[in-house]
Each structure stands twice: as structure tokens, then as C-alpha cells.
Amino acid sequence: ELKVEQNPLFLSMQEGKNYTIYCNYSTTSDRLYWYRQDPGKSLESLFVLLSNGAVKQEGRLMASLDTKARLSTLHITAAVHDLSATYFCAGGDYGGSQGNLIFGKGTKLSVKP
Amino acid sequence: EAGVVQSPRYKIIEKKQPVAFWCNPISGHNTLYWYLQNLGQGPELLIRYENEEAVDDSQLPKDRFSAERLKGVDSTLKIQPAELGDSAVYLCASSLAGHTDTQYFGPGTRLTVL
Numbered sequence: 001e002l003k004v005e006q007n008p009l010f011l012s013m014q015e016g017k018n019y020t021i022y023c024n025y026s027t028t029s030d031r032l033y034w035y036r037q038d039p040g041k042s043l044e045s046l047f048v049l050l051s052n053g054a055v056k057q058e059g060r061l062m063a064s065l066d067t068k069a070r071l072s073t074l075h076i077t078a079a080v081h082d083l084s085a086t087y088f089c090a091g092g093d094y095g096g097s098q099g100n101l102i103f104g105k106g107t108k109l110s111v112k113p
Numbered sequence: 114e115a116g117v118v119q120s121p122r123y124k125i126i127e128k129k130q131p132v133a134f135w136c137n138p139i140s141g142h143n144t145l146y147w148y149l150q151n152l153g154q155g156p157e158l159l160i161r162y163e164n165e166e167a168v169d170d171s172q173l174p175k176d177r178f179s180a181e182r183l184k185g186v187d188s189t190l191k192i193q194p195a196e197l198g199d200s201a202v203y204l205c206a207s208s209l210a211g212h213t214d215t216q217y218f219g220p221g222t223r224l225t226v227l
Contacts, residue, residue, distance in 0.1 A: 004155075030213065042117070042204070043156070043218040088155050094213055100146070100169065101216065103155025 002027050002093035006104035013079045013111050021107045023072040023089035030092040032072045033101065034063050037086045046074075046087075079111045115139070117219030119205050125225045131193035134222045138186070138207030145182060146216060147190050148204040156204055161212060162188065169212075195226045 003026040049065035148156035164185035
């Protein structure tokens with residue numbers, strides 16, 4: 001059974017700084033997602049990573065996947081206040097027609113001026 | 114394009130009362146999911162539908178929870194009777210090309226059981 005662990009769970013950053021959120025998963029996963037959730041809002045899909053070495057970037061966020069290490073990272077470059085949110089990674093645990101996304105506990109990011 | 118719609122957004126009930134949540138997925142999305150999200154946790158799957166068929170309900174507490182997706186579009190999740198521990202956010206999501214495709218989430222219903 002797939003288990004997903006994120007760290008840190010809480011992250012307080014200053015604007016302009018860089019940081020990385022880590023997502024470790026326990027068994028082989030077909031794909032790895034990153035979602036963003038603002039307070040009281042729905043989860044918004046940011047990235048889907050499908051293969052080893054995959055790297056995707058959108059604005060100040062860059063996600064990567066290392067399937068051998070069972071590790072995905074979400075790197076934040078020159079953080080701004082608008083990036084404050086909770087970020088979830090989720091691994092696909094698909095066995096035949098069953099299975100689903102398994103989410104980590106989320107990383108609550110607070111960017112301060 | 115409209116996203117996943119859920120109602121109500123908030124619900125407060127007393128324990129032992131029944132409650133129902135409604136979800137309208139993105140048009141054309143055949144796969145629909147109900148998730149439970151506790152405070153400080155990631156979403157956990159309750160049930161997944163492919164069209165009108167519940168293909169994965171292994172995590173649904175069937176003694177008090179039920180769901181339906183008549184006609185393969187809208188879905189309703191019901192709890193009867195509600196318990197204090199059911200207080201959480203109930204999220205609906207949908208995907209276009211089956212359960213391995215990207216899931217799009219609704220805003221959720223925040224349930225408080227007193």
C-alpha cells in the first residue's frame with residue numbers, strides 16, 4: 001500500500017527566499033501530483049509528473065520526480081506572499097481498475113514580507 | 114468552463130441527524146469521487162464512480178454512509194445518523210479519462226456535527 005510523506009508540514013518563509021518541499025513515497029507510483037489549496041477553497045492541480053527525471057515549472061514553482069529515490073520535490077524560487085497556501089503531493093496507487101490517489105498531509109506555507 | 118459544483122458549502126447539524134451533500138461534476142467527466150478531508154490532513158477517498166457504477170467503495174463506512182449517482186452525472190452523499198467524528202470537509206472531484214487522469218476538485222462541504 002502506497003504511503004506518502006511530506007516535509008516539512010509547516011514552512012514560514014520570507015519573501016524573496018528559496019525553499020524546497022519534499023515528498024517521499026513508499027512504493028512504486030505511476031504518477032505524482034502536486035496540488036495547492038487555499039483556505040476554504042478547493043484543491044487546484046499544479047503539476048503531474050509521469051516519469052523519472054520529469055521536471056515541470058510554472059512561475060516560481062518547479063516540481064521534479066526521482067522514481068529511483070521515490071522522491072518528488074517542489075521548489076519555490078523568490079517566494080511572494082501570493083504563494084501562501086497548503087501544498088499537497090499525491091501518488092497514484094493504481095492496481096488494475098482499483099486504486100486511487102494517496103495524499104500526503106500537506107505543507108502549509110506562509111510567506112511573510 | 115464551470116468547475117465541480119458542491120452544495121451546501123457549510124452544514125451544521127446535531128448528532129444523530131441525517132445530512133446529504135450534492136455534487137455536480139465538470140461536464141463530460143465520467144469519473145466522480147467523494148473524499149473526506151479532516152483538519153490538517155490530506156483528502157482520503159470514500160467512493161469512486163465510473164458513470165453510475167460505484168467501482169471503489171472500500172473506504173466508505175457503509176453502516177451510516179451511502180452514495181448514489183443516478184444517470185451518471187450528479188451525485189449525492191448521505192450520512193445517517195451523523196456522529197461527532199464525522200465533522201470534516203467532504204470534497205467531490207471528477208476526472209475526464211478514468212481514475213488515472215487528473216482529478217479536479219470542488220470547493221467542498223464543511224460539516225460540523227454538534
